[in-house]
Amino acid sequence: MANHVYTAAALAAAFFLAPANAQASPQAALPSAEVTTAVDDVVARYELPGIAVGVVVDGKVRHWEVRGETAAGSGERVGRDTLFKVASNTKAMTAALLARQVDAGLLAWDDPVVKHLPGFRMYEDWVTREMQVRDLLIHNSGMGPGAGDLMLWPEPNHFTRDDVIAGLEYLKPRWSFRSRYAYDNTLYIVAGEVAAAVGGAPYDVLLRREVFEPLGMDGCRIGEWRISEAGSVASPHVKRQGQWIARQDGEVVADMPMAAAGGVRCSLDSMLRWTQTWLAEEGDTPHSGWLSKKQREAVWTPHMPMPLTSRMREWNKSHFYAYGYGWRLSDVDGTAKVAHTGTLSGMYSAVTLLPELGTGFVILINGEAGEARTVLEQVLTKHFTAPGQNRTVAYYAEDLARERAAPESSAARQSSGAPVADARASAPRSIASSSELAPWLGEYRDPWFGDVSICPSDSGARFESANSPRLSGPVFNAAGRFLVDFEALESDADAWLDFANDSPDGKKQLTMAKVDPDADFSYDYEDLHFRRTGECASQ
Template identity: 35%
Template sequence: MLRRLVPTALAMAAMLVVANASFAAQPADLDAQVQTAMQSHGVPGMAIAIVEDGKVVLAKGYGVRKLGSPERVDADTIFPTGSTGKAITTAAIAVLVDDGKLKWDDKIIDHMPWFRMYDPWVTNEMTVRDLLTHRSGLGLGAGDLMFVPSSSRSRADTVRALRYIKPATSFRSGYAYDNLLYAVAGQLIEEVSGQTWEVFVRERVLKPAGMTSSVTEQSARFANPNRAWPHARLGGRVRGLGEQRVLDERKTLGDNAAPAGGLSSSANDMAHWMLVQLGHGTWTDANGKQVKVFSEAQSQQMWTPAVLTPTPAYPGKLAPFSPKFSSYALGWSVRDYRGAKLIDHGGAVFGVQTYVVLIPERNIGITVQINAEDFQVMRAIAMELVDHYLDAPDTDWMAAFDEFANTRMQGGVAALDASAKEQGAAPGKASLPIADYAGRYKDAWYGPIDIRNEKGGLRIDFTRTPGMVGRLEHAHHDTFRAIWDDPNIEPAYVTFGLGADGKIDRVTMKAISPIADFSFDYQDLQFAPVRAD
């Protein structure tokens, strides 16, 4: 694919606009706030983009791309954008709707006859809109282990596995966030357009939007020297505690899940994206030309709520963040804040996070990206900016989000302690000799895993997830702990179930940490032994 490793004339023009802007500028102390927050929380790098009234107010980088390296983050440094890219996939479908090749309420099987859900009735009723709104009946994060932290599967193979995932609720009865159906949306784009999601998005969304440094392929991200590296705290009792460390950037997300969260983009490009969104599909380039990416009619569809989402009453200092209404539209969340409507979405892949928020009535857009998992820094900076542009009362958002994050971590550690105490009271012996637990097992949607007896110890290998291998340590009775060689992968309990004949007839799993990321959906797996013919 063609890549631009230096600023284009368009990007340079945008930077000149920023340098000479005299309209409603960002807070005078923004740089100092960002530097203080990053230093106090150990965040290596950050990028911020702000747009207002069709103009770029700010596109700027802070800190370093990688701990231990001197290269600085700038406005063209690309970060994985995680689930904020769901809006890009939605925009690609909007382009196909404008082209007359799709309708939002078309049934998927009319375009992909081989598509199947677990329930045949749902298969026949599932629409394009359903793919994008988290109301399918799938459980939270269902199927994510097919592409987290990486995968050897093709996208089509991933979609075919969907038919084996049992629903958690009835169809369209409620909201449960998923990534898998956005992978289906990516496959749908290929079936309808004849181009892969990667190519179609690049040619029909990114290029028209002036997003010249954004990439859809992981390989293109790795080839760009101006990229942010992922970082996380993995040395503590739960993820989020311990020293910041650099992660393996090639083990953060499988290519098969790119339509759900595989886009990488820069502050300059995210500014362009927000201009397109606030312009209802159209933006003005550096030459004053109006460029349409998708129609205003499709823009309205994207921002129209389709399903209600929870309205949590956040505790303590975070209470002002609590919404009175909250919903999900097409690739965007829609909620209220201090009487204003916010169109927003967060995104994360391991070690990198992004948050995008639009305030349509003020024609404001804000993006904050960090190459770490300290979400409280990203969200606090974003909310400080939102308050600035809403002329809201001062709130110490850093203190509020710190309190929330600390409570979450402490709760996770306390739950681990309680679990360890319970297990220690009656550890129990394994029912079988260690060698008898070894074998090949298969789950209907994930596929096979291997458990091997090596030198008197058990090793587990998730064969379709490169690098997802580790040792099994006995915990109690027929439950073992999977401790992965890669510390980026959440440890899990592995429980062997015995049949009436005393032999293993099933294997189930669950995350050890009570605050593990929902994409480690171990609880949805049920492996059965693969018998030798």
Template identity: 35%
Template sequence: MAVAVVKDGKVVMSKGYGVSSLKTKAPMDANTLVGIASNTKAFTTAALGLLVDEGKLRWDDKVTDYIPEFKMYDPYVTAEFTVRDLLCHRSGLGLGAGDLMRYPDSTNFTVHDLIHNLRYFKPASSFRSEYAYDNTLYIVAGEVVARIAKQPWTSFVETRLLQPLGMRRSATSFSRLPDPTNVADAHASEDGKVRVVRRHLGSTADPTGAMFSAGGIYSSVADLSQWALMLLGGPGAPAPLLKPATQWELWSPQTLKHLSPGPTFYNTHFAAYGLGWDLTDVGGFKQVSHTGGTVGMVTKVTLVPDLHLGIIVLTNQEEGLAFQAITTSIMDHYLGVTGQDRVQTMLGYKQASAAESDKATAAAWKQVALAQRAAPKKADYSAYIGRYHDAWLGDVNVYQQGPQLWLRAVRAPRLVGQVLPYRGSTCVVRWKLRSINADAFATFTLDDQGRASGLKMKPISPATDFSYDFQDLDFKRVTESTAGAAQ
């Protein structure tokens, strides 16, 4: 973990803890680079803000003014969709819609594929009525930057935001880092043991990094301190890059978020999303923050403008409650809250969540074990074998390899797993890549001859990361070919 605190125009703390890799045991320090994931979104909205300040864009311009081929499922939504709508999670899309075009990495989708495929997603709610977090539309926002600026989002953000702030070690993706010698490895749990895992490298069909505008930046707490100081302003801070009115717009509520009833840490009354930032109140002050999560790394940036306070926590493990515990402990100090053990509190949340998840997955695997014992030694999978097509993810092959049935996504080659019997025509897919932690139900639709005609999926565990949006898939069988693993 690396932690930085800025206060009143100065960096008052910037330090690393532990190791940046379980393999190398190299120490984590203030300059260790970490994938900040969705904290990138604030840089994308700031990039758009620069274009607003230059008179090249208005927040409520229609997306089709810049991307004529942009098309949502509903023609009315397409016609009315604004640049602002790209940024505040009120599109009507379901949570994480389309993320399987990016996760796991090594898919072969391009930005143009992603924009084209938006038309196939049926809305989960009416337009602008509900908050549902998405990444896909932030990639479209990056394309808006590219088309107006006439240069890739990657180079625009680096030359107009990172470099002016002196964030010299940071870059818009791992592959663009000028000096990769002090970079944290990604770590995740694989069947209960934390290991170094492959970092998210993006699509093989996206060499320019255009799809990283939702979460590609690598940075350190030392560099991000300059970003936080610039945004907070005041004596000693770097010169502002945005006009005050534009920055105020980024930090103004756009979409209301649900706030659970009951006591909160800081007597919080509202929650909303701005443009690339979460907004809430803590102890009577406005808090501007965001979290980020990518494979093996989770991060949090928190600003309290009225206190000229910024807290940055970067980690190289998938444990969001850890950064929350540290952020809250530091916030307690500045708000005068005493007598709280935030680590213990967050541990309690973790244990409760894990218990719920473990209950769901244990029940599923118990049923799989029963089904396997009841299955014949030489099972006949011919009713299921074949190629299935989904409008936006493309094809998956269901094939037999030895005595086992497998599923492999053609355009996402790391999405491959064994298909195990569960109950009736519902199976469980156990992904070969165990760090995914997203095993899923797969329910085959059978025709009147008992042969599969379609396939739908959904995660087993309620704790599955929302980017594995299996529930949005609707496969139709297109061939009964005995497609093998190589296909």
């Protein structure tokens, strides 16, 4: 089976490296009215707080749409210059920065990471030795999805980039190195520090110098910056009881550890310049020499096969799926697709390129709107790859609703390795008393996440994290199993607390797991292994 997967990847590489026709075909003629209708429909169906969409055809911005407010109820309208978090679309920018350094002879893709970061360590020594710069970008580490993300999110927290890198040696892999795809963010942090080490400047300085400035992406921010100096800035939103609630930034946006994985904010105009750069043939634009043809090809080479979903087969007639350097690569209706999405704290983004059609588009949304992004990205893609189908937002939204309603047994989830919901998750909850928790109260430590406490409070007991203050909340009892309700987070972020006495060193143990097994994998509680270090200060 593995040989067939890699054969498919090899065929995909040939497909992507074949000469592309960057001239839009008649099939790719811009359907402006349909774009407007699709944006209107998705805004109405999902009641989005704000959205910005732009389309590039034949190297030019041919259409754009903006709707809504930067913050619900503020009266400030979203514009083409409004800054949105692009989240994981930052990864392609980090990869491009490294590609520029390869062009400059500062590093090679197959350099060992330890050549540039001598203190770098993975859980297994042989992986530390063998990990190359290219491996940092393609999600083949063997770690589980989102491993170590609790050092990056929720924000703000007290972790540093050094903490993230130091924590990697404690993250036990789930699979063998280079054996399979599993999405991670932490190794992109390492990639950013490799760039800083060889470039002689911090990551944010290099990204501005090597990417934003030469490409004219003036409406992008990275590192530390001030809201009052940035113009229009969209606030992320979460939905509570049917209402969008804006999460306002402070005046100063900090240089967060996760910058190289998802820390960029950009305007629609700047993201469209980014799109134009990647769609341009060599010599077509003033920026075409910004990256060599060899490195453009390296970035879009399928380096790691990804699972091809039934939805991709049904919706897009896709035959392969793979990860390049910061981009996802696939085929849709017989044409190449290069794309990525971004999801971060109440903001969603998508960048989609159809290079053989000379077409691309950008979607920026300032709300929790994963399905809205999915259906709009699909509608816009199909307008160019299969315009005769005339499939609408409603068509794809209803298809997703049917998919959610389809029965899926616990046995099927178990056979696929997916976690199964504990029936106690839906049981009535009661505040756990200090007496119930008496054997387990105290201070605990995990080697990469740091210190937490489970100690008495006025109403019972609370879980408090020293390094990630938003991971705090009251402890409940649900039919005999303890859980913590993280008050500052989404409801699906709650975590089971499982205690044990049988650790090798005789100390009490604490492990955690998602109450909702389908919660975002960045809540990687399953990678935590706490040992009790002492009594509560009040005991």
